[in-house]
Amino acid sequence: MTLFSLARWWGIVLKEFLQLRRDRITFGMIIGLPIVQLALFGFAINADPRHMPTAVVLHDHSEYTRSFVTAMRQSTYFDIAGSLDSEEAARAALAQGRVQFVLMVPPGFTRELLRGERPALLIEADATDPAATGMALAAAGEIAQSVLRHDLRGPDSRLAGQPAPFEVRVHRLYNPEGNSQYNTVPGLMGVILTMTMVMMTGLAMTRERERGTMENLLATPVRPIEVMTGKIIPYIAIGLIQATIILLAARWVFHVPFTGSLVSIYCAALLFIAATLTVGITLSSLAQNQLQAMQLTMFYFLPNILLSGFMFPFRGMPQWAQYIGNVLPLTHFNRLIRGILLKGNGWWDLWPSIWPLLLFTAVVMAIAVKFYRRTLD
Amino acid sequence: MSDYAIDVQGLTKQFGDKRVVDGVSLQVRRGEIFGFLGPNGSGKTTSIRMMCGLLTPDAGSGQCLGYDIRSQADEIKRRVGYMTQKFSYWDDLTLRENLDFVARVYQMPDRRERVERTLEELGLAGRARQLTGSLSGGWKQRLALAACLLHEPQLLLLDEPTAGVDPTARRDFWEELHRLAARGISVLVSTHYMDEAERCHKLAYIAYGRLLAQGTADEIIAAQQLATWTLYGDGLVELAQTLRDAPGVEQTVAFGNALHVSGRDAATLEITLRELAQQQQRRLEPAQTTLEDVFIYMMKRSADNFGSGARP
Numbered sequence: 001m002t003l004f005s006l007a008r009w010w011g012i013v014l015k016e017f018l019q020l021r022r023d024r025i026t027f028g029m030i031i032g033l034p035i036v037q038l039a040l041f042g043f044a045i046n047a048d049p050r051h052m053p054t055a056v057v058l059h060d061h062s063e064y065t066r067s068f069v070t071a072m073r074q075s076t077y078f079d080i081a082g083s084l085d086s087e088e089a090a091r092a093a094l095a096q097g098r099v100q101f102v103l104m105v106p107p108g109f110t111r112e113l114l115r116g117e118r119p120a121l122l123i124e125a126d127a128t129d130p131a132a133t134g135m136a137l138a139a140a141g142e143i144a145q146s147v148l149r150h151d152l153r154g155p156d157s158r159l160a161g162q163p164a165p166f167e168v169r170v171h172r173l174y175n176p177e178g179n180s181q182y183n184t185v186p187g188l189m190g191v192i193l194t195m196t197m198v199m200m201t202g203l204a205m206t207r208e209r210e211r212g213t214m215e216n217l218l219a220t221p222v223r224p225i226e227v228m229t230g231k232i233i234p235y236i237a238i239g240l241i242q243a244t245i246i247l248l249a250a251r252w253v254f255h256v257p258f259t260g261s262l263v264s265i266y267c268a269a270l271l272f273i274a275a276t277l278t279v280g281i282t283l284s285s286l287a288q289n290q291l292q293a294m295q296l297t298m299f300y301f302l303p304n305i306l307l308s309g310f311m312f313p314f315r316g317m318p319q320w321a322q323y324i325g326n327v328l329p330l331t332h333f334n335r336l337i338r339g340i341l342l343k344g345n346g347w348w349d350l351w352p353s354i355w356p357l358l359l360f361t362a363v364v365m366a367i368a369v370k371f372y373r374r375t376l377d
Numbered sequence: 378m379s380d381y382a383i384d385v386q387g388l389t390k391q392f393g394d395k396r397v398v399d400g401v402s403l404q405v406r407r408g409e410i411f412g413f414l415g416p417n418g419s420g421k422t423t424s425i426r427m428m429c430g431l432l433t434p435d436a437g438s439g440q441c442l443g444y445d446i447r448s449q450a451d452e453i454k455r456r457v458g459y460m461t462q463k464f465s466y467w468d469d470l471t472l473r474e475n476l477d478f479v480a481r482v483y484q485m486p487d488r489r490e491r492v493e494r495t496l497e498e499l500g501l502a503g504r505a506r507q508l509t510g511s512l513s514g515g516w517k518q519r520l521a522l523a524a525c526l527l528h529e530p531q532l533l534l535l536d537e538p539t540a541g542v543d544p545t546a547r548r549d550f551w552e553e554l555h556r557l558a559a560r561g562i563s564v565l566v567s568t569h570y571m572d573e574a575e576r577c578h579k580l581a582y583i584a585y586g587r588l589l590a591q592g593t594a595d596e597i598i599a600a601q602q603l604a605t606w607t608l609y610g611d612g613l614v615e616l617a618q619t620l621r622d623a624p625g626v627e628q629t630v631a632f633g634n635a636l637h638v639s640g641r642d643a644a645t646l647e648i649t650l651r652e653l654a655q656q657q658q659r660r661l662e663p664a665q666t667t668l669e670d671v672f673i674y675m676m677k678r679s680a681d682n683f684g685s686g687a688r689p
Contacts, residue, residue: 216465218431220482221454 025292029299036299040306040321049132049316052100053081057090062110064148068121071147072103077136094126094173095349097335100133100315101125113166120167127172128338129183132313137170144168174342185254186341187310189246189269190333194276194304195297197239201280202293204231210289224372228365232277239273240266250341259344268340271354272333275361279329282368304330332356382407382532382563383428385439385446390423390432397423399586400437405565405579407531410558412577413567416676420586421567422462425534428565429459442531455483458525462536464517466524468510472501475509476524483528495523515546522553533557535566539573551576571669582672584679590671598671603627604643605666606650608636610659623649628674639670 090102104122112119287293308330332353339345383405398420426432430450480488625645640646654661
């Protein structure tokens with residue numbers, strides 16, 4: 001016996017190549033994953049988000065307020081989404097996440113400005129994710145220093161010096177200390193649930209197929225919907241246990257504020273678990289074996305973690321990435337859980353993120369039932 | 378109610394461009410043990426799967442227990458016990474848990490009691506809490522049979538149930554099958570063993586997806602009209618070689634120290650063999666043509682007719 005036979009070794013190499021070539025999904029993943037990763041990291045992710053939707057509440061109109069709004073837009077950090085009538089409407093828009101910032105101009109602003117009384121403009125920011133708002137708020141401060149130098153002419157030019165003739169006051173709502181853990185820890189809940197739920201159910205069905213017990217199951221009178229939902233139930237329980245562990249850690253280890261109700265948290269978690277489990281079941285009817293189920297899980301996990309606003313600010317992504325992100329359940333769950341914990345949102349404010357989850361679950365479930373083969377054909 | 382437990386016509390199934398089952402028609406009477414024979418890859422499993430609704434036939438039609446195999450698969454599944462070729466119960470469940478699952482899925486009314494009784498009858502009551510994966514092949518097969526009998530099916534479809542099982546366990550298994558048949562349960566069983574084939578009331582032989590013969594063992598043997606002689610002595614391999622192209626000889630099969638020589642032309646075969654026996658001073662005796670002779674004969678002929686020559 002030789003210690004190392006090239007012929008024997010080459011036999012192993014050839015066998016591996018042959019097996020790799022037969023496994024289409026694995027092969028697809030080898031090509032597909034780097035492309036997706038390149039696209040996501042290369043184009044979608046942006047740690048300096050710009051063009052964030054901003055509403056204005058103008059109780060005073062003048063060339064000075066207009067200049068300020070224009071300067072905000074020109075800074076490219078703020079996109080003026082529209083004008084609102086009241087503080088209440090502004091708060092609702094922030095709570096629902098429709099806008100990131102609200103600029104409020106108090107009544108009599110121009111009059112006080114020209115009198116040299118240094119009036120204040122108010123910017124309310126949804127600071128749940130400190131990374132998303134930090135740069136923009138810094139930019140707003142700089143605008144205040146310079147914007148009116150051109151507008152204040154003639155006798156008013158005395159106001160144009162230092163300090164700025166008016167003040168920009170910033171309210172960082174929901175996370176005033178800018179603690180990034182308050183944003184990350186609730187987000188982790190969805191990430192962990194996605195990972196475990198999809199993988200476990202993904203394996204559940206392929207395991208039956210791999211072990212040959214699927215044929216037995218198909219030969220009994222069991223119906224597809226019974227198999228699918230029956231397989232999901234134990235994992236719902238597991239998901240709720242995981243959610244509880246994360247919530248306990250969030251409360252007692254990371255001291256995340258629990259502004260909203262615990263009932264809403266669990267309802268949101270349940271909804272999200274259901275959505276995620278249907279994904280797992282669907283992947284498992286597509287995959288031929290457990291390895292493929294694992295790979296499909298990774299393929300699903302990657303965009304979820306990158307495009308959902310968990311790791312990088314959602315608003316920082318280009319439009320196409322936001323469209324994709326809006327399809328993913330994790331995006332909506334992140335909004336729900338942060339909305340409940342940090343903003344104390346009620347059902348009405350949560351609805352814009354609830355219906356996409358319901359729709360997603362229904363559509364994916366329909367696909368799963370369609371793909372579940374009642375026969376061995 | 379028809380007299381037939383299975384009555385199918387022209388079943389055909391194609392996978393890709395390979396016609397795995399080609400126009401198979403067969404009838405199994407109620408209370409009959411029907412043997413399904415054929416070489417590996419001849420389409421036995423595919424045929425069985427079509428009969429119990431696990432596969433949809435590309436062509437053909439038929440009934441199973443009076444229910445249409447295309448449209449009433451649910452009714453059939455409820456009344457048929459199907460034992461897969463590969464053991465397909467859950468290795469990570471205990472015996473009792475496996476049986477309990479089956480009983481629930483078939484909505485058995487007196488589930489608990491029935492599971493316990495089945496365990497008793499199997500002689501497995503003491504090992505009910507053992508994981509199924511740790512059972513030996515023979516016990517797994519007994520468990521599988523018990524599990525597919527649990528819902529009291531009227532028809533059993535058994536796909537090579539005794540593959541890899543020792544002779545004693547096989548004999549017990551067949552005695553159980555005959556007891557079931559006596560109770561009116563119909564059985565379709567595929568097998569490779571000739572002794573098992575001989576214990577069936579009726580047989581069907583399939584090769585290359587086509588049904589080549591159907592009937593009792595005697596009918597199948599008679600239909601091929603083979604005359605068979607036995608030659609004894611040493612050097613049977615060389616002998617078979619010389620006989621290959623001899624007039625009247627169509628097939629030689631070695632059985633230990635004896636060589637079965639068969640052919641359809643009984644007269645020519647006899648002349649050839651008597652001459653040879655005299656030349657070589659060998660003992661020659663007329664023999665009964667056996668099922669095995671006939672099956673090997675049919676397989677070779679079908680290979681010449683349909684097969685590409687290559688067998689898996």
